[in-house]
Amino acid sequence: MSDFSMLDYGLGIFQALLIIVLSPLIVGIMRKTKAKSQKRIGSGIFQPYYDIIKLLRKDEIISDQSSWIFRATPWINFVTTASAAFFIPVFLVYSPFGVVGDILLVVGLFALGRFFTMLAGLDTASSFGGLGSSREMMVSVLVEPALFMTIFVIASFYGGTNISTIVSSANDTSILVVPGILFALIAFFIIMMAETGKLPFDNPSTHLELTMIHEAMVLEYSGKSLALMEWSHAIKQIILFTLFVDIFLPWNFVEQISLIGISFGIMLFIVKVSALASFTAFIETRVAKWRLFRVSDLIAMAISSSMIGVIFFFL
Amino acid sequence: MSENLSIVYVIIAFFSLGATLGLFTRGQKYHAYFTYIPSAFASFLTIILSLAIFSSENIHLTFFNIQHLFDFEIFIDGVAAFFLLIIGLIPFAVSIYSLSYSKKFDDKKNNSALGMLFNVFIISMILVVISNNVFFFLIFWELMSLTSFFLVIYEHENKNNLKSGLTYLVMTHLGTGFIFASFMLMYAQTGSFSFDSFRDVTIIPQYVKDIAFVLAFVGFGTKAGMIPLHTWLPKAHPSAPSNVSALMSAVMLKIAIYGIVRYLFDFNAIGSSSDYVWLGVGIIIIGSISALVGILYALVENNIKRALAFSSIENIGIIFIGLGLSVVFAAFHLLSLSVLAFIASMFHTLNHSIFKGLLFMTAGSIHYSTHTKNIEDLGGLIKKMPWTAMMFLIGSIAIIGLPPLNGFIGEWLTLQSLLAVFQIPSNILQVSLAFAILAFALTIGLAGATFVRLFGITFLSKSRSSKAINAVEVPRLMLIGKAILASSCVLLGILPFIGINLIVSAFDLPYTPSSPFETISITNADGSNFASLLMPAVLIIFVSVIVGIFAFVRIIGGKTKTIKYGTWDCGFGSLSERTQYTATSLAEPIRRIFGIFYNPYNDITVNSYAKENLYLKKSINVISTTRNIFDEKLYGKIISGSLFVLDKIRKIQSGKVNAYILYIMITLIALLLFVGFGIHE
Numbered sequence: 001m002s003d004f005s006m007l008d009y010g011l012g013i014f015q016a017l018l019i020i021v022l023s024p025l026i027v028g029i030m031r032k033t034k035a036k037s038q039k040r041i042g043s044g045i046f047q048p049y050y051d052i053i054k055l056l057r058k059d060e061i062i063s064d065q066s067s068w069i070f071r072a073t074p075w076i077n078f079v080t081t082a083s084a085a086f087f088i089p090v091f092l093v094y095s096p097f098g099v100v101g102d103i104l105l106v107v108g109l110f111a112l113g114r115f116f117t118m119l120a121g122l123d124t125a126s127s128f129g130g131l132g133s134s135r136e137m138m139v140s141v142l143v144e145p146a147l148f149m150t151i152f153v154i155a156s157f158y159g160g161t162n163i164s165t166i167v168s169s170a171n172d173t174s175i176l177v178v179p180g181i182l183f184a185l186i187a188f189f190i191i192m193m194a195e196t197g198k199l200p201f202d203n204p205s206t207h208l209e210l211t212m213i214h215e216a217m218v219l220e221y222s223g224k225s226l227a228l229m230e231w232s233h234a235i236k237q238i239i240l241f242t243l244f245v246d247i248f249l250p251w252n253f254v255e256q257i258s259l260i261g262i263s264f265g266i267m268l269f270i271v272k273v274s275a276l277a278s279f280t281a282f283i284e285t286r287v288a289k290w291r292l293f294r295v296s297d298l299i300a301m302a303i304s305s306s307m308i309g310v311i312f313f314f315l
Numbered sequence: 316m317s318e319n320l321s322i323v324y325v326i327i328a329f330f331s332l333g334a335t336l337g338l339f340t341r342g343q344k345y346h347a348y349f350t351y352i353p354s355a356f357a358s359f360l361t362i363i364l365s366l367a368i369f370s371s372e373n374i375h376l377t378f379f380n381i382q383h384l385f386d387f388e389i390f391i392d393g394v395a396a397f398f399l400l401i402i403g404l405i406p407f408a409v410s411i412y413s414l415s416y417s418k419k420f421d422d423k424k425n426n427s428a429l430g431m432l433f434n435v436f437i438i439s440m441i442l443v444v445i446s447n448n449v450f451f452f453l454i455f456w457e458l459m460s461l462t463s464f465f466l467v468i469y470e471h472e473n474k475n476n477l478k479s480g481l482t483y484l485v486m487t488h489l490g491t492g493f494i495f496a497s498f499m500l501m502y503a504q505t506g507s508f509s510f511d512s513f514r515d516v517t518i519i520p521q522y523v524k525d526i527a528f529v530l531a532f533v534g535f536g537t538k539a540g541m542i543p544l545h546t547w548l549p550k551a552h553p554s555a556p557s558n559v560s561a562l563m564s565a566v567m568l569k570i571a572i573y574g575i576v577r578y579l580f581d582f583n584a585i586g587s588s589s590d591y592v593w594l595g596v597g598i599i600i601i602g603s604i605s606a607l608v609g610i611l612y613a614l615v616e617n618n619i620k621r622a623l624a625f626s627s628i629e630n631i632g633i634i635f636i637g638l639g640l641s642v643v644f645a646a647f648h649l650l651s652l653s654v655l656a657f658i659a660s661m662f663h664t665l666n667h668s669i670f671k672g673l674l675f676m677t678a679g680s681i682h683y684s685t686h687t688k689n690i691e692d693l694g695g696l697i698k699k700m701p702w703t704a705m706m707f708l709i710g711s712i713a714i715i716g717l718p719p720l721n722g723f724i725g726e727w728l729t730l731q732s733l734l735a736v737f738q739i740p741s742n743i744l745q746v747s748l749a750f751a752i753l754a755f756a757l758t759i760g761l762a763g764a765t766f767v768r769l770f771g772i773t774f775l776s777k778s779r780s781s782k783a784i785n786a787v788e789v790p791r792l793m794l795i796g797k798a799i800l801a802s803s804c805v806l807l808g809i810l811p812f813i814g815i816n817l818i819v820s821a822f823d824l825p826y827t828p829s830s831p832f833e834t835i836s837i838t839n840a841d842g843s844n845f846a847s848l849l850m851p852a853v854l855i856i857f858v859s860v861i862v863g864i865f866a867f868v869r870i871i872g873g874k875t876k877t878i879k880y881g882t883w884d885c886g887f888g889s890l891s892e893r894t895q896y897t898a899t900s901l902a903e904p905i906r907r908i909f910g911i912f913y914n915p916y917n918d919i920t921v922n923s924y925a926k927e928n929l930y931l932k933k934s935i936n937v938i939s940t941t942r943n944i945f946d947e948k949l950y951g952k953i954i955s956g957s958l959f960v961l962d963k964i965r966k967i968q969s970g971k972v973n974a975y976i977l978y979i980m981i982t983l984i985a986l987l988l989f990v991g992f993g994i995h996e
Contacts, residue, residue: 056872063882065777067697075861082860083853099834099844100852104727105718112717115763122771122896126882130896133771137764138904144760145753148730152752156737159839161846169843220883224872228864296908303753310749314742 060223091265098164121217132216337430350430361403390447412796479550490537557679595642602635659728
């Protein structure tokens with residue numbers, strides 16, 4: 001740990017802050033893309049920022065049935081996702097906090113946030129919350145094997161679960177079109193859609209009991225708590241996008257620290273992540289919500305895809 | 316060394332004191348103190364003993380040397396000391412807990428037997444671990460099984476408890492039979508009943524060691540609750556009083572793990588031989604199946620203690636996965652990976668003892684103040700029993716392996732050793748072990764869902780019955796007992812090197828212990844970092860993020876009000892405890908997807924007002940049940956098969972005297988023929 005200078009740590013914190021600050025922007029870009037592809041004008045890409053600030057200033061109404069779990073969950077959610085941001089390389093080829101935790105810790109932190117969100121859904125004694133928790137339970141249970149298989153493929157290919165190691169060896173690899181990695185990419189994309197509650201898994205833009213999963217759990221939140229919930233959801237989403245970019249599109253990461261290099265790196269990062277976000281949003285407008293029990297088929301596809309990746313690695 | 320030995324005597328003396336006082340002070344006011352304070356003290360000494368053994372020499376002593384059969388040898392090495400630590404720590408907490416918990420039985424029945432058996436049960440486990448001779452090992456093993464059997468049927472007024480006790484008795488003796496056979500096989504080779512001669516690997520041929528190990532594995536595995544020999548576990552553990560369930564799940568299962576570890580690394584001496592690959596793979600397969608199936612049944616279970624018992628099966632499975640991987644890696648000369656997998660497995664053993672003890676004690680607290688184990692009757696307990704809820708939450712987060720608690724470290728290490736299988740130079744093995752990752756990942760996911768359900772339905776939302784409405788927080792001593800284990804969960808999670816160092820020095824692993832604030836790191840051959848984890852730093856990041864966001868919200872958001880109001884009811888009103896999600900409905904999607912394991916069955920009866928018009932319904936009753944395919948398909952078949960055979964055999968016993976004389980004749984002739992034509996040397 002000692003071979004990093006203060007500058008490195010400063011940049012590491014800057015990377016994490018960049019993720020936290022840019023996350024609402026990505027939500028805005030995705031909403032805009034969706035609006036455009038549906039022939040709507042849509043709100044501006046900075047709207048999520050205004051929403052968060054507005055919500056932070058509002059009074060809160062909480063259910064009289066709820067306990068401290070309900071009140072603590074937004075904070076826990078924010079803390080887990082924002083802490084996970086520290087381990088993700090954004091424009092540098094490494095994160096100075098890479099030794100502190102690896103991709104499994106990031107998965108664990110997300111799971112901790114989700115654990116509390118599911119409990120909060122049950123806490124308000126409303127049937128909506130239970131419904132959301134129940135469905136989230138199912139999706140998260142099924143996603144887990146796909147996720148770990150994908151991590152297995154990536155770890156085997158790039159020699160580590162440490163994200164900095166993965167990114168630096170991916171950055172050094174001249175050819176990225178390896179069959180194993182391609183299958184891992186398919187699997188990771190599906191996992192990403194499931195984890196961030198995108199169509200066809202979940203439709204966060206409706207409040208209809210037939211479709212909602214994540215929204216049902218956070219239905220009772222208002223004011224500050226809602227702002228934190230939305231924000232941490234956005235951070236989780238941008239972290240998954242960044243991981244996708246880090247692992248599968250790892251070009252031109254900054255290896256030598258210089259002002260030009262870093263600013264170029266930040267630009268490139270924003271371009272790559274927004275492109276991925278727009279692509280995801282575009283896909284969302286092209287599919288319909290799947291029936292809940294067909295979702296397992298899609299996740300099974302992700303599992304088999306990553307399994308094929310494993311086999312390709314060993315061939 | 317002599318001080319350590321005197322600690323052993325004091326431990327035995329105090330447990331005996333607890334047991335006798337427990338019997339002789341029956342019905343008195345301070346009965347619980349006389350029984351459980353000696354056991355708490357002796358357990359505490361057990362912790363000290365094990366820590367002393369880590370830093371000094373082993374104890375090896377033969378007591379009376381009459382015949383070789385009856386030597387009472389004790390041998391406390393690092394391996395035994397590690398398990399003694401578990402037998403010290405959990406009973407220490409459980410004894411303090413029992414001081415109050417045993418009052419539950421005060422007005423119902425005499426709890427002198429409970430106190431006596433409790434003490435004998437703990438001392439028998441200690442003696443199993445320290446005895447170094449087949450004869451005494453088996454005697455104490457049997458003592459452990461029998462005392463726990465009597466504890467299982469302690470509340471024998473309930474017919475179900477008697478039945479589960481009987482299942483336990485049969486299954487545990489089946490296991491003992493296998494262990495006995497294995498020991499006899501070793502005896503036949505070595506000609507000695509001492510474990511010392513079993514350690515001498517040179518005289519025993521390979522195939523005998525293999526057979527002996529498989530027999531022992533089945534025997535100890537039955538005690539550990541591996542699938543498909545697990546059937547007693549989810550019946551017996553919930554039947555016992557909760558302090559005993561905590562001991563059984565947290566400690567007794569680990570004694571079985573102790574047996575397997577002894578065989579695997581001490582008697583069998585897993586060296587670097589490729590002969591052991593199949594053995595390791597076998598253990599991994601059984602471990603994966605146990606983990607997955609155990610947690611699948613825990614997920615749909617409505618009896619909180621039975622759900623915890625099923626989750627014990629899962630955790631034993633995870634421990635087996637680590638052990639198996641360790642064997643496989645050792646067979647391929649990947650020594651450092653083998654050490655990693657072994658540390659993972661032992662770390663999880665320690666972890667599981669701690670959080671399962673904690674969870675069973677909290678389940679006992681819930682039963683103590685609500686008198687029900689059915690989570691469908693509970694709900695809203697977080698407001699009535701805030702501290703118990705906190706403990707259960709810590710236990711849940713630990714058991715499902717979430718950071719920053721100890722379960723995460725155990726599962727992280729296990730997962731790292733699973734991810735390292737790509738270093739095994741065999742393609743078939745690599746791809747097949749990838750399926751173990753699949754099973755393991757699914758297990759982790761299902762465990763998360765299980766404990767969301769257990770915690771959410773038990774503690775959150777509205778109370779579902781008057782039992783839960785009238786609940787009150789349990790006495791302070793019960794909370795202290797739980798708090799000891801809860802704080803161990805936190806400590807081992809944040810400073811995992813405390814546990815890792817213990818394991819390293821206990822098992823004499825080729826790895827230098829490091830300071831508790833060190834990074835756990837796994838490096839590749841080329842020196843790059845494969846994975847690393849530094850929990851104290853994670854905690855620092857946590858704290859700084861909390862401070863940061865709190866300040867941000869305060870500055871941007873300013874001061875806002877929080878208003879309490881009813882839950883949103885879509886404007887219809889009348890939200891009641893009947894409109895919220897139930898435990899069964901919460902698990903419904905998963906129950907449907909994994910229906911093949913549960914055979915879910917809905918029994919719907921419609922009562923209509925008139926027979927002629929079925930559309931006007933008076934009431935609809937739905938009974939939704941799940942079934943255990945192991946009990947139904949496997950054990951059901953075995954039981955009906957043996958009943959069929961026994962029914963046929965019964966015909967021999969006709970009750971006629973002349974038939975019996977005929978049998979004697981036939982036997983006599985057969986024996987004469989055997990002697991006459993038998994092989995004489």
